[in-house]
Amino acid sequence: MRDDTVVAYLDGNSLGRPLVASVDRVSEFMTAQWGGRLIRGWSGGAVGEEGWLDLGQRIGDDLGRVVLGAAPGQTTIGDSTTVLLYKLVRAAVELRPGRTELVIDRDNFPTDRYVLEGIAAERGLTVRWVETDAAAGVTAEALAEHLSLSTALVVLSHVSYRSGFLADVHALTTLTHDAGALIVWDLCHSAGVVATELDACGVDFAVGCTYKYLNGGPGSPAFAYVRAEHLADFRQPIQGWLGSARPFEMGQGYEPAKGIRRLLSGTPPVIGMLAMRDMIALIESVGIDAVRAKSVALTEHAIALVDALLPDAGLASPRDPARRGSHITIDHDGFEAVMPELWRRGIIPDFRRPNGIRLGLSPLSTSFAEVSLGVAAIAELVAVTPAA
Numbered sequence: 001m002r003d004d005t006v007v008a009y010l011d012g013n014s015l016g017r018p019l020v021a022s023v024d025r026v027s028e029f030m031t032a033q034w035g036g037r038l039i040r041g042w043s044g045g046a047v048g049e050e051g052w053l054d055l056g057q058r059i060g061d062d063l064g065r066v067v068l069g070a071a072p073g074q075t076t077i078g079d080s081t082t083v084l085l086y087k088l089v090r091a092a093v094e095l096r097p098g099r100t101e102l103v104i105d106r107d108n109f110p111t112d113r114y115v116l117e118g119i120a121a122e123r124g125l126t127v128r129w130v131e132t133d134a135a136a137g138v139t140a141e142a143l144a145e146h147l148s149l150s151t152a153l154v155v156l157s158h159v160s161y162r163s164g165f166l167a168d169v170h171a172l173t174t175l176t177h178d179a180g181a182l183i184v185w186d187l188c189h190s191a192g193v194v195a196t197e198l199d200a201c202g203v204d205f206a207v208g209c210t211y212k213y214l215n216g217g218p219g220s221p222a223f224a225y226v227r228a229e230h231l232a233d234f235r236q237p238i239q240g241w242l243g244s245a246r247p248f249e250m251g252q253g254y255e256p257a258k259g260i261r262r263l264l265s266g267t268p269p270v271i272g273m274l275a276m277r278d279m280i281a282l283i284e285s286v287g288i289d290a291v292r293a294k295s296v297a298l299t300e301h302a303i304a305l306v307d308a309l310l311p312d313a314g315l316a317s318p319r320d321p322a323r324r325g326s327h328i329t330i331d332h333d334g335f336e337a338v339m340p341e342l343w344r345r346g347i348i349p350d351f352r353r354p355n356g357i358r359l360g361l362s363p364l365s366t367s368f369a370e371v372s373l374g375v376a377a378i379a380e381l382v383a384v385t386p387a388a
Contacts, residue, residue, distance in 0.1 A: 005346045006346045006348055007345070007346040007347060007370075007373060008346070008347045008348065008370040008371070008373045008374040008377070009348050009365075009366065009370065010347070010348060010349040010359045010360060010361065010366070010370065010371065010374045011348050011349055011350045011358075011360050012212065012213065012326075012360045012361065012362025012365060012366055013189055013212050013213065013325075013326060013327045013358070013360030013361075013362070014212065014350055014360060015211055015212070015218060016211060016212055016213060016214065016215035016216075016279070016362055016365070017215065017362070017365050018215065018217065018275065019215055019275070019278045019279060019282065021278040021281075022215065022217075022274065022275035022277075022278045022279075025274050025275065025277065025278060026271065026274050026275060029271065029274055034271075052268060052270045053242070053268065055077075055268055055270060055273055056076045056077040056078045056221075056264070056268050056273060057073075057076050057077075057260060057261065059077050059273055059276065059277060059280070060074075060075035060076040060077050060223060060260065061073070061075065062277070062280050062281075062284075063075055063077075063191075063214075063223055063276075063280055064198075064225070065284075066280050066283050066284040066288065067191055067192055067195075067196065067214075067280065067283060067288060068187070068191070068196050068198050068206070068225060069195065069196055069197035069198050069199055069200055069201075070198045070199055070225055071199055071228070073228065073259055073260055074198075074199075074225055074226055074227060074228055074231075074260055075223055075224070075225045075260065076223065076224060076260045076261070076263055076264065077210070077221050077222070077223050077268075077273050077276075078221050078222075078224075078263075078264055078265075078268055078269065079221060079222060079224075079265065080209075080219075080221065080222055081111065081186075081188060081207055081208065081209045081222040082111050082115060083222075083238070084207045084222050084223075084224040084263075085111065085112065085115050085155075085184070085186070085207050086115050086118075086119070086237070086238075087224070087236040087237060087238060087263060088184050088205045088207055088224060088226070088236075089102075089115060089116065089119050089153060089155065089184060090119060090236065090237040091205075091234050091235055091236045091237070092152070092153045092182045092184060092204065092205060093119065093123060093125070093152050093153060094235055095182060095230065095233060095234075096152040096153065096180075096181065096182060099149070099150055099151060099152035099180075099181070100124075100125050100126055100150050100152065101125065101126050101127075101128050101148070101150045101151050101152060102116050102119070102120055102125055102126070102127050102128065102151075102152060102153050102154075102155070103127075103128045103130060103143070103146045103147065103151055103153070103154040103155070103181075104116050104127065104128075104129065104130065104154070104155045104156070105129065105130040105131075105132050105137070105138050105142075105156065106129050106130065106131060106132065107132050107134055107137070107160060107162065107163075108155070108156070108157055108160075108161075108186070109157060109161045109186065109188070112155055112157065112186055116155055125152070126150075128146045128151075129146075130142050130143060130145075130146055134162070134163065134316065135163050135165075135315070135316045135317060135318070136160075136163060136165050136318060136323075137157075137160045137163060137165030137166075137167050138156055138167055138172065139168075140168065140171050140172060140175055143156075143172055143175055143176070144175060147175065147176065147178075147179040147181065148179065149179070149180065151176075151179050151180070151181040152181060152182070153181060153182050153183070153184065154172075154176045154181055154182070154183045154184070155183075155184045155186065156172060156183065156184075156185060156186065157185070157186040157188070157189065158185055158186065158187050158189070158190040158194065158196065158325075159188075159189035159190040159194065159325030159326075159327075160189070160325075161188070161189055162316065162329055162352050162356065162358070163316050163317050163318070163329055164189075164299075164317040164318070164324050164325045164326070164327045164328050164329065165317070165318055165323060165324070165325075166190070166194065166318070166322070166323050166324055166325050169185060169196065169197075169201045169203065170197075170200075170201040170202075173185075173201050173202050173203055173204075174201075174202070177202065182204040182205070183203065183204050183205070184204065184205040184206065184207065185198075185203055185205070185206040185207075186206075186207055186208065187206050187207065187208035188207075188208045188209045188212065189212065189325055189326075189327070190208075190325055191208040191209075191210075191212075191213060191214060191223075192212070192213030192214045192215075192279065192283060192291070193213045193291055193292065193295050193325065193326040193362070193363060194288075194292060194295075194325060194326070195288045195289065195292060198225055198227075199227075202227075203225070203227060204226075204227050204230060205224070205225060205226055205227065205230070206224070206225040207222060207223070207224045207225070208222060208223055209222050210222060210223060210276045212360075212362075213279075213326065213362055214276045214279050214280065215275060215276060215278070215279040216272065216273070216275050216276035216279070217272070217275045219272065220269075220272045220273070220275065220276060221269045221272045221273060224263055226260060226263060231258075231259055231260065231262070234256075234262060234263070235256065236256075236262065236263055236265075238265045239254045239256075239265070240264065240265030240266045241265075241266070242261075242264045242265065242266060242267060242268070243256060243257055243261060243262050243263065243264040243265055244256065244257060245257050245258070279364075282364060283364075286364070291363045291364060292363075294363035294364070295325075295326040295361065295363040296321045296324075297368075298326070298361040298363060298366060298368065298371060299317075299321065299324055299326065299327070299328055299361060300321060301368055301371055301372075302328055302359050302361065302371050302375060303315060303317075303319065303328060305371065305372060305375040305376070306328075306330050306375060309375055309376060309378075309379035310330065310332065310375070310378065310379050310382065312332060313330045313331060313332040313335075313382075314330065314331040314332070315328065315329075315330055315331075316328075316329040316330065316331045316356055317329050317330075326360065326361050326362065326363065327358055327359060327360040327361060328358070328359050328361075329352060329356040329357070329358045329359075330356065330357055330359070331355050331356045332355060332357075332382060333355050334382045334385060334386075335351060335355055335356065335357045335378075335382070336351060336355065337385050337386065338378065338381040338382055338385050339351050339357075341381055341385070342374075342377060342378065342381065345377060347373065347374050347377045347378075349374060349378075357378060359371070359374065359375075
């Protein structure tokens with residue numbers, strides 16, 4: 001078997017597969033849009049992807065409508081998750097002057113923790129750490145212990161990157177607001193597979209990547225949401241030309257643009273935005289509820305197979321599907337040793353230290369047969385491969 005032959009792709013929560021429509025879209029853009037219209041494409045006036053300067057806001061509105069439960073004018077695409085998270089956190093801190101504490105859980109994704117630690121050092125703030133069960137996530141009870149009149153901001157993940165724990169956005173957002181603080185939700189592992197009602201839940205800010213379940217491709221730019229009521233006072237720290245009120249006047253002094261465009265800094269990453277349009281359209285065509293139903297069915301199928309074929313492995317994810325995203329993690333001391341052979345066979349999960357295989361099941365492209373084949377191969381190899 002060739003090393004590049006994939007028979008079971010179980011890592012859609014790290015990098016989604018390309019859609020056929022996206023291959024066509026990017027190719028057409030290269031030849032007809034960029035290759036034909038050249039610089040004229042920035043200003044629009046024709047069909048296709050023209051009007052490149054506003055593309056991030058247009059895709060952001062589509063994403064908000066289809067996936068995020070967000071009204072127009074609150075979501076945009078641009079920068080990496082890390083940069084957008086930095087912008088949101090810094091701006092949120094400035095909206096709560098006099099408050100000195102940032103709250104985050106120790107099991108959150110490293111980027112989120114590192115960004116908060118850096119901003120705390122910059123601004124002379126204190127990070128308060130929520131301790132959680134590694135196989136679960138942040139509960140209302142755990143968060144409440146860390147909230148006070150000193151809390152400026154809480155940063156949480158909707159779905160935990162390792163365990164797959166699905167947090168209660170409404171309850172935790174309400175609890176945060178009751179303390180007078182703001183909240184940023186990281187949607188990297190939920191956007192596209194779990195319905196997220198940002199407006200209805202009163203969420204202040206959210207950020208997420210687009211190369212997982214939104215199938216934007218390697219390194220595709222992230223999205224950010226700023227609740228409408230915060231936009232007038234929102235002052236992000238990376239003041240670039242495109243986020244200014246009149247970018248083409250090239251004037252002295254920075255005045256932020258009105259609305260969500262003030263979140264921008266530099267030139268939009270146009271090519272990186274193209275592929276996600278097709279997945280957003282696909283999700284809209286089938287409905288996010290149907291996507292979620294398939295996700296639950298896939299993870300239930302995977303857990304049943306693990307219970308039957310890998311009885312010595314530990315499930316490091318919630319068994320209750322209402323508390324689980326679209327991936328599960330199973331732990332076993334022999335997993336690291338079998339990963340090279342799995343990949344050689346074209347069975348592609350990923351490994352999360354210290355001893356976890358993560359099965360990322362993308363509902364619109366992962367089959368039940370792939371899950372069955374993948375778990376069976378893991379069980380076969382663990383039985384015959386000594387642990388490292």
